[in-house]
Amino acid sequence: MKQALVVALSALLLAACGSGGGNTESTTTGVTVDTRFGPVTIDKPPTRVVALGWSDAETALALGVRPVGASDWLAFGGKGVGPWAEGLYQEAPKLLGTTEIDYEAVAALQPDLILNTRSDNDEKKHETLSRIAPTIAAPKDVIPYGTTWRQQVESVAKALGKVAEGGKIIADLDAKFAAxxxxxxxxxxxxxxxxxxxxxxxxxxxxxxxxxxxxxxxxxxxxxxxxxxxxxxxxxxxxxxxxxxxxxxxxxxxxxxxxxxxxxxxxxxxxxxxxxxxxxxxxxxxxxxxxxxxxxxxxxxxxxxx
CATH class of the missing domain: 3.40.50.1980 (Nitrogenase molybdenum iron protein domain)
Structure with missing residues (x-):
């Protein structure tokens, strides 16, 4: 079964090499994001983002990027996000599993970036996802599902080339907490x-x-x-x-x-x-x-x- 999965992933990855399009508007190239599993380099602006980690999809949406696939952690259904994020999708993403990842479904979306910043920190899962596309895991020294909203914004913003936008989100929310x-x-x-x-x-x-x-x-x-x-x-x-x-x-x-x-x-x-x-x-x-x-x-x- 493991061999079959590898073969299936390989076929999907070959198909992805010839794919185009997407719905993001990232604006930078050659960025490196530090994660608990080492640095991850993103050579060009991602155009097809899959958001697997808890709240990764909402974080991408807050930064103006619409994932093509997302895990529905809080069982919202539909577009997989809460009412506070309604209207940020123009087209519903493919809803994916949460703790059990369907790697073939992820690969079928032909992502060029996978966000998994708040998860169970499973290294084997990370290695498999990284064979599909560059995968942003949690920062170093973070417990499972322990990535803070600030760390999540920082990591996702850097990966998407939205550092300035991420800084504004953090500043605005800090001010709201202070108030x-x-x-x-x-x-x-x-x-x-x-x-x-x-x-x-x-x-x-x-x-x-x-x-x-x-x-x-x-x-x-x-x-x-x-x-x-x-x-x-x-x-x-x-x-x-x-x-x-x-x-x-x-x-x-x-x-x-x-x-x-x-x-x-x-x-x-x-x-x-x-x-x-x-x-x-x-x-x-x-x-x-x-x-x-x-x-x-x-x-x-x-x-x-x-």
Missing amino acids: NKNFDGRTTVVGAHFDGKFGAYVSGDARTDFMKAIGFTPREDVEALASGTFYVDISAERLDLLDADLTVLFPIGGDASALRANPLVNEKALILEDKNLVNAFSSGSSLGMAYALDHAVPLFTAAMGR
Whole structure:
């Protein structure tokens, strides 16, 4: 089966050599992007970008580049992006898998650049993707799925020849975070309920990093439970670990009303019900973060005043 995959990829790559067209407008050549697997050089402006990593598609769109293929990490369907990115595609991309990569489907899109900046950091996957096209992985020393929105913008912008545009995105979002930094000295825990179990996000995850950026401090004893991961399980016997000045909870694949009715949940916890808001908060993209600042922070303020 492995040999068949190699043969199929080879055939698709040969076809790609003669292909043209695309829908990006990158403006530089000969750039090198440093990644955890070494430097990646892009010799000419990419015209067919495939975005596989979590929020890579949204990041490319924010930079004015429309991927021809994208992984639908948050199960939006359609174009695979949240409402905060609606209208940025003129034509829907080919939606691809997430944790299990269909290499033949990727190669069939004839990409000249693959974005995989926020992923499980699997080196074998990276090597296979790199045989299809130059592949931008996470920066060095980043835990799985731990690439920050800033690192993602920087890496993707450089790869696409959009450094100036990336700098503006970062400056604008930094200013927006600064304008909402109203929670200094308050503790927080961001948790989720999935398949009957509770857990909490820690530093290195977009949700907790978002809270830190507006002044909150994560609980140290929750942070201490993590070991190179972005999420820790919390047993039913230790749900007290979810208590903080502001506890933010949301269900994954479940119903918010059931979570609210759960007697184990602190009645003061803020339970996010709006799926779009939960996904924006979870996206870790510059577009999603801006949306969450507009829509989640007022809820945080109201909850703190209860």
